[in-house]
Amino acid sequence: MNKLPLKTRVQILNMLCEGSSMRSISRVCDVSINTVSKLLVDAGKFAATFHDEKVRGVTASRIQCDEIWSFTYAKAKNVRTAKSAPEEAGDTWTWTALDADSKLIVSYLVGGRDSEYAMAFMDDLRDRLANRVQLTTDGHRAYLEAVEGAFGADVDYAMLVKLYGKAPEGPQRRYSPAECIGARKDRIEGDPDIAHVSTSYVERQNLTMRMQMRRFTRLTNAFSKKFENHMHMVSLYTVWYNFIRIHKTLKMSPAMAAGISDTLWSMTDFAEAMDAVAPRPGPRGAYKRRYYT
Incomplete structure (x- = not known):
């Protein structure tokens, strides 16, 4: 199964957190709007779990x-x-x-x-x-x-x-x-x-x-x-704000200032953490072959 390169996924996630619209992201990154939407859903679900466990x-x-x-x-x-x-x-x-x-x-x-x-x-x-x-x-x-x-x-x-x-x-x-x-x-x-x-x-x-x-x-x-996409974006933003973004006054992330993180996360770290828990994709057409046999 084809999968976007890590660099592209990181770029999409960063643009989502920097106020870009989903359609502008699809144009800049040369991917379909459905790809951006799916990545938002996956990242939002992971971010909600991440916040729940870390904070x-x-x-x-x-x-x-x-x-x-x-x-x-x-x-x-x-x-x-x-x-x-x-x-x-x-x-x-x-x-x-x-x-x-x-x-x-x-x-x-x-x-x-x-x-x-x-x-x-x-x-x-x-x-x-x-x-x-x-x-x-x-x-x-x-x-x-x-x-x-x-x-x-x-x-x-x-x-x-x-x-x-x-x-x-x-x-x-x-x-x-x-x-x-x-x-x-x-x-x-x-x-x-x-x-x-x-x-x-x-x-x-x-x-x-x-x-x-x-x-x-x-x-x-x-x-x-969609209400679900709204929730996913808020979850992604919250992790970005707490763990990835450097607060201008504090000179560190809020998570570091609160003592719940020792290091400053990057969006690459976040995307790699997503990959570590994501299920391995099967080959294309696997569902059809199982269905007809």
């Missing part, structure tokens, strides 16, 4: 959580009139939990924004931490029950509730959010240090997500057509 026992002091919006196939308001819209079409939210010191993405979850996803997200975050932390979230009410159910009293938890003024008027109202005129810091559980109640780092990381993944770009036709 464990994280020692942190401050964790910041936030959600970032995108959509699959069509925006929620257009799903009803969209042609052949799949069941998962509509708004798609990515939950992220960031260590404020090492900038490590400790946990992430792709799906809806309701209490069920909030509880699953907080349960996963709790399982990856090695110690009691100070936790800060935005004012999303679903966090209240989720944090209580996951951590109980074993957390110093505060909410940063942003206060917004009047929405802009005129044509710019469609694209410009209301002005943030202040923020309120509410202690919810334990004894959080009010000076460190912030979501600035995780919000900045969310901007990096928008810049590095083409399907997150606003006001373009670059959106996910």
Whole structure:
């Protein structure tokens, strides 16, 4: 069976993580769009397993959580009139939990924004931490029950509730959010240090997500057509961000700063690790020969 050279696969994966669209990658790398899509699926599945195994026992002091919006196939308001819209079409939210010191993405979850996803997200975050932390979230009410159910009293938890003024008027109202005129810091559980109640780092990381993944770009036709591909891209991005990308401030990868990796990974290392666990491909036509004998 034919297989892309390692160099080409590494180039495709790097371009996916640098914000290139799948069709532009297929043109630059001279491969079919189906090849790019299949590699994304394979890499996303491996990346999800890689993150699940490697990001464990994280020692942190401050964790910041936030959600970032995108959509699959069509925006929620257009799903009803969209042609052949799949069941998962509509708004798609990515939950992220960031260590404020090492900038490590400790946990992430792709799906809806309701209490069920909030509880699953907080349960996963709790399982990856090695110690009691100070936790800060935005004012999303679903966090209240989720944090209580996951951590109980074993957390110093505060909410940063942003206060917004009047929405802009005129044509710019469609694209410009209301002005943030202040923020309120509410202690919810334990004894959080009010000076460190912030979501600035995780919000900045969310901007990096928008810049590095083409399907997150606003006001373009670059959106996910399949929910599964969206999840695979987020999983690939998370490993790239944690283990491969050098953080400009830290001068190392977040995984190294968090103490869960001794070395800086490269995309070549990642692709070789994929190959090491991938099943050996059989000869072409093997299925047909078995079927007809």
